[in-house]
Amino acid sequence: MxxxxxxxxxxxxxxxxxxxxxxxxxxxxxxxxxxxxxxxxxxxxxxxxxxxxxxxxxxxxxxxxxxxxxxxxxxxxxxxxxxxxxxxxxxxxxxxxxxxxxxxxxxxxxxxxxxxxxxxxxxxxxxxxxxxxxxxxxxxxxxxxxxxxxxxxxxxxxxxxxxxxxxxxxxxxxxxxxxxxxxxxxxxxxxxxxxxxxxxxxxxxxxxxxxxxxxxxxxxxxxxxxxxxxxxxxxxxxxxxxxxKKADHYIDLRNRIARLYVEKLGDHLTFQAVPPYATRPTWMILMVLAKDKGERDRLNAHLNAHGVDTRIPWPPIHRQPYFTARFPPAACPVADATFDRALSLPIGNALTMDDAGYVIDTVRAFYGASR
Ligand SMILES: Cc1ncc(COP(=O)(O)O)c(C=O)c1O
Incomplete structure (x- = not known):
């Protein structure tokens, strides 16, 4: 496609x-x-x-x-x-x-x-x-x-x-x-x-x-x-x-994009919780959680097929091949569950609000289509 x-x-x-x-x-x-x-x-x-x-x-x-x-x-x-x-x-x-x-x-x-x-x-x-x-x-x-x-x-x-x-x-x-x-x-x-x-x-x-x-x-x-x-x-x-010199502008832009994603996609996806002490996140990465791994993988494939570039951040360290080959196993069930459901959406210093709108429409179409 x-x-x-x-x-x-x-x-x-x-x-x-x-x-x-x-x-x-x-x-x-x-x-x-x-x-x-x-x-x-x-x-x-x-x-x-x-x-x-x-x-x-x-x-x-x-x-x-x-x-x-x-x-x-x-x-x-x-x-x-x-x-x-x-x-x-x-x-x-x-x-x-x-x-x-x-x-x-x-x-x-x-x-x-x-x-x-x-x-x-x-x-x-x-x-x-x-x-x-x-x-x-x-x-x-x-x-x-x-x-x-x-x-x-x-x-x-x-x-x-x-x-x-x-x-x-x-x-x-x-x-x-x-x-x-x-x-x-x-x-x-x-x-x-x-x-x-x-x-x-x-x-x-x-x-x-x-x-x-x-x-x-x-x-x-x-x-x-x-x-x-x-x-x-x-x-x-x-x-x-x-x-x-442009750092504040970039952070404001990233926060605006993040707020828009939360506002438009919050019914379908879970976002990183922002506690009151986190006055200004920088959103280098914009992470979301789908309901489960299957839904995350289907959403990821749908986004990629429609031209939206994504990443799945990151296999936790205790699941990395280098680590498992050298160190005893570590039980980190929360990180496991997070990794299985997580996806990161486009965000960046040069992302336009129009681009963000397209990402939002593409995610919403996925949920519309799969309901
Ligand atoms: C949490 C964390 N630590 C360290 C690094 C390493 O930084 P660099 O890629 O500049 O070597 C990164 C890079 O993205 C990171 O995300």
């Missing part, structure tokens, strides 16, 4: 400002990490209020830089949500950590204090907690921080999908704990590939910068820490500076 129209799952908004920024940077002759990256870091701190920003070459590098800075060592048990993109777990596993997978809440798909406490009761030797703002929905940061403090554990927020999100009255990133972001092409702010780390803690920032660049101290070729090359280029940072 040939679709009459095509709506992509996510389209970035790269315009004249980004093109000019790239050309200008190329003409300066300084292409590697340099003045544009410094400026981007200043702008990111001004945007979220975080004292320190460290820009890196992607979100996975941001996770690795953060985990190496926190001193993660082989054998360390780390609490990690199972319902997330693979990098949350693979970055820790790459450093030899043992993932303790935590099931998610059925309404928000995030882990909360309850799920973390229950995992800690079974794994009292855990050293730290990674939590995720799934799809850009802020997790309950205060409650999770309280658990971490009570158990004397380090905390790392994987906000790869949540740049520009607001928890209560605080922008994500403006905390003492380390927060990481991704600026991959489908994200709310993109540098094509890119990422950043933020924290308000002075004692962490020097180490973060060392780990980003081979642990090289003040003297050239003298390496005072174990580090790798996680540096961005100034071309990426120049794009980021231009994109950041």
């Amino acid at each position: 040939t679709a009459e129209r095509k709506v992509f799952w996510s389209v970035p908004d790269i315009g004249a400002d980004e093109k000019r920024a790239v050309l200008e940077t190329l003409e300066t002759g300084w292409l590697g990490m340099g003045p544009k990256t410094k400026q981007f870091e200043k702008d990111l701190s001004a945007y979220t209020g975080a004292k320190h920003s460290v820009v890196v070459n992607n979100g996975t590098s941001a996770l690795l830089t953060a985990l190496m800075t926190l001193g993660v060592a082989p054998g360390d048990e780390i609490l990690i949500p199972t319902y997330t993109f693979v990098a949350t777990a693979s970055s820790a596993i790459a450093l030899g950590a043992v993932p303790v997978l935590v099931d998610c809440d059925p309404a928000t798909f995030n882990v909360g204090a309850r799920e973390i406490e229950s995992a800690l009761a079974r794994h009292p030797r855990a050293k730290g907690i990674i939590f995720v703002d799934v799809a850009g929905l802020p997790a309950d940061i205060d409650a999770i921080r309280a658990v971490a403090e009570r158990h004397h554990l380090w905390l790392l927020e994987d906000a790869a999908e949540a740049f520009a999100g607001v928890y209560k009255t605080t922008k994500i990133g403006n905390y003492d704990h380390i927060t990481i972001f991704s600026f991959h092409i489908a994200k709310q702010v993109t540098t094509v590939e890119g990422g950043a780390i933020q924290t308000n803690r002075d004692d962490l920032v020097e180490r973060l910068r060392l780990v980003r660049s081979h642990g090289e101290g003040k003297e050239k070729y003298v390496h005072v820490e174990l580090g790798l090359n996680f540096r961005p280029t100034d071309i990426q940072s120049a794009i980021g500076i231009a994109q950041l």
